[in-house]
Amino acid sequence: MKALPRSKNFLGIGKEHSAWATSRIAILSAPYEHSVSYGGGTAKGPAAILEASHYVEFWDEDFKRELCFDHGIAAVAPLSFGKKKDKDVLDIIEAAVDTALDEGKFVVTLGGEHTISAAPIHAHFRRHPGMSVLQFDAHSDLRESYLGNPYSHASVMARVAEFMPGERIVQAGIRAQCIEEHQMIRDRGIRTFYACDMHAGVHGARWQDAVADALADEVYITFDVDYFDPSIMPATGTPEPGGFQWDETVALLKIIGAKKRIVGFDVVELAPMRSLTFPSFLAAKLVSKLLNAAFMGR
Numbered sequence: 001m002k003a004l005p006r007s008k009n010f011l012g013i014g015k016e017h018s019a020w021a022t023s024r025i026a027i028l029s030a031p032y033e034h035s036v037s038y039g040g041g042t043a044k045g046p047a048a049i050l051e052a053s054h055y056v057e058f059w060d061e062d063f064k065r066e067l068c069f070d071h072g073i074a075a076v077a078p079l080s081f082g083k084k085k086d087k088d089v090l091d092i093i094e095a096a097v098d099t100a101l102d103e104g105k106f107v108v109t110l111g112g113e114h115t116i117s118a119a120p121i122h123a124h125f126r127r128h129p130g131m132s133v134l135q136f137d138a139h140s141d142l143r144e145s146y147l148g149n150p151y152s153h154a155s156v157m158a159r160v161a162e163f164m165p166g167e168r169i170v171q172a173g174i175r176a177q178c179i180e181e182h183q184m185i186r187d188r189g190i191r192t193f194y195a196c197d198m199h200a201g202v203h204g205a206r207w208q209d210a211v212a213d214a215l216a217d218e219v220y221i222t223f224d225v226d227y228f229d230p231s232i233m234p235a236t237g238t239p240e241p242g243g244f245q246w247d248e249t250v251a252l253l254k255i256i257g258a259k260k261r262i263v264g265f266d267v268v269e270l271a272p273m274r275s276l277t278f279p280s281f282l283a284a285k286l287v288s289k290l291l292n293a294a295f296m297g298r
């Protein structure tokens with residue numbers, strides 16, 4: 001795969017730390033947007049994250065290192081889907097993730113709408129059959145189909161639940177769902193942490209510990225940015241009030257980084273706003289934090 005030049009890559013790092021052959025980390029862009037239900041714009045998410053990442057510091061104040069110079073980060077040219085959609089698009093993404101994993105890379109996938117996550121989750125699950133998937137999201141995305149489309153962003157975790165055991169799907173931040181999704185969570189034993197319970201202290205003094213305890217040793221993270229409160233993340237298709245703040249989220253990532261092994265992750269559903277740059281920056285810094293959590297002790 002071919003790495004993007006410094007002007008377009010992650011963090012704006014020089015060739016010696018961003019070439020494909022020598023980088024341990026690969027960032028794939030999957031700018032797929034088809035099943036929009038409310039606000040649009042997620043196709044522009046990956047490019048906005050890469051652009052904003054040039055303003056993220058190399059040095060991470062939480063993890064006390066410059067990860068990009070230790071391991072190398074290669075961002076590659078965005079995948080293109082032509083007129084393809086649904087399953088055909090997932091096949092293209094999964095093939096790309098497979099290629100990168102086969103070359104020993106730690107793979108980050110940027111969306112795009114949440115639909116795309118089924119592909120990297122499946123690719124990682126085939127290699128790590130004991131893993132959990134941790135879904136940060138306002139919505140449980142467990143609808144069998146939405147507006148007639150089983151490959152809707154609102155159905156992505158229903159597709160994942162077709163190949164993963166329910167108890168190894170862990171959802172955090174959920175605050176919008178339909179009754180069928182609620183029943184599926186109960187029937188399949190999906191581990192859902194509802195925002196109302198997390199905020200109310202139902203899971204103890206620190207909900208972060210309860211979420212971490214629900215995970216297997218190996219964890220894949222799928223991060224829908226609408227998990228955050230719209231006050232800090234307004235740039236997403238379906239914002240929901242009552243979301244989460246930055247520090248409490250980073251606190252969980254540090255716990256997972258210390259106690260578990262993050263095998264891969266994706267960040268999806270950023271719909272960048274022309275008038276407001278901070279949401280794109282937040283998403284870029286989130287990618288950096290997730291990478292640091294994943295490489296803790298490595």
Ligand SMILES: [Mn+2]
Pocket residue numbers: 114137138139141153224269
């Ligand atoms: Mn979602």
